[in-house]
Amino acid sequence: MATSAPASPSDAAPAATETVVPTGTDMPRDVALLVFIRDRGIFILWGLLLLFFSFWCSPYFATWTNAMLVANAAAITAIFAAGVGIGVMTGVLDLSLPGTAAFSACVLGWLMTHGWSVWPALLVGMICGAVVGLVNGLIALRGFNPIIVTIGTLSALSGLAAVIAGGYTFPGLDALTFMGTRRYLTVPAPVYIVAVLFVIGTVFLTRTRDGIRLMAVGGNAEAVRRSGIHSDRYKVLGFVVSGLCAALGGIVSTALTTEATPEASPSIIFNALTAVALAGVALTGGRGSLPRVLVGALILATIANGLTIRGVQPYWATVTTGVLLLASLALERFIQRSVSDRLMSSANLSVHAKKV
Numbered sequence: 001m002a003t004s005a006p007a008s009p010s011d012a013a014p015a016a017t018e019t020v021v022p023t024g025t026d027m028p029r030d031v032a033l034l035v036f037i038r039d040r041g042i043f044i045l046w047g048l049l050l051l052f053f054s055f056w057c058s059p060y061f062a063t064w065t066n067a068m069l070v071a072n073a074a075a076i077t078a079i080f081a082a083g084v085g086i087g088v089m090t091g092v093l094d095l096s097l098p099g100t101a102a103f104s105a106c107v108l109g110w111l112m113t114h115g116w117s118v119w120p121a122l123l124v125g126m127i128c129g130a131v132v133g134l135v136n137g138l139i140a141l142r143g144f145n146p147i148i149v150t151i152g153t154l155s156a157l158s159g160l161a162a163v164i165a166g167g168y169t170f171p172g173l174d175a176l177t178f179m180g181t182r183r184y185l186t187v188p189a190p191v192y193i194v195a196v197l198f199v200i201g202t203v204f205l206t207r208t209r210d211g212i213r214l215m216a217v218g219g220n221a222e223a224v225r226r227s228g229i230h231s232d233r234y235k236v237l238g239f240v241v242s243g244l245c246a247a248l249g250g251i252v253s254t255a256l257t258t259e260a261t262p263e264a265s266p267s268i269i270f271n272a273l274t275a276v277a278l279a280g281v282a283l284t285g286g287r288g289s290l291p292r293v294l295v296g297a298l299i300l301a302t303i304a305n306g307l308t309i310r311g312v313q314p315y316w317a318t319v320t321t322g323v324l325l326l327a328s329l330a331l332e333r334f335i336q337r338s339v340s341d342r343l344m345s346s347a348n349l350s351v352h353a354k355k356v
Helices: 029-056 064-089 097-112 118-140 146-165 174-179 189-207 209-219 221-226 231-257 266-278 290-309 315-355
Strands: none
Touching: 029 290, 064 097, 064 189, 064 209, 064 231, 064 266, 064 290, 097 118, 097 146, 097 231, 097 266, 118 146, 118 231, 174 189, 174 231, 189 209, 189 231, 189 290, 209 221, 209 231, 221 231, 266 290, 266 315, 290 315
């Protein structure tokens, strides 16, 4: 009777060893989809909004003239959103932006009405924003909560702006129209300013050593410090950049109205935060994208413009903005949890398969 040959070691190996498991370079498809939605979903949302309003508000919405109105309306929000976004990416939330804007604008207005020429006055106004950011950063480094610090700075700056203006405004600043109401090749001046700001900011955050370190500090300041990098310096730098953006926003607002006002409008920070949240910038710091922040500002302007064309009351735009803010926060939390859970499941599967 013939006996079967003994099985070779390779034949005796369990079938489980042939199972293909995800490695560090293989991302599960559902995780890749969630990451794509987080990083690119805002562009899809804006595209859908443009299509919707193009049909709903036809033929007035999809025109070059209206596109310039939307871009111009988004410019101020985009400037302040850049300041908030860079601050958040650094791991801090600067709520003093409206006060910084009012203070810088009033300093500019006072100088121009007392005989200063435009460019020196503009330089001083921008320096005021940088100084405010520096003060905020140095105070926060003493262990104080940045949110409380910047709320206190907001109050103090609002009062200082009113003191400088004597409770009134600085009207007649027509010399600033070149960066406000004037158009160049049919494009409003603020649109050019925003384009330059976001190009410089994006290059700084993604292509320079200091910008990359700034993002790293927002992600994990302690790890950056242990690697030998002065993390506190970059936290202060985040405040300074935020203050510069606030000063620029206040100056551009002044140029649009040719009037410097001490009023620190709370809608400034609300719209900026909404644009940043829509952009998927992690409020815990360390992750974000300025181009997405810009699209977030454009989404807000697009909604307000479309509703205005249809004759919808303006307060519905505010309602929509609030709903979008809550929805974006909920989506960000859902995606973060889902990605973490799926990656953990993949890691556990890989470990168990290797043990078998």
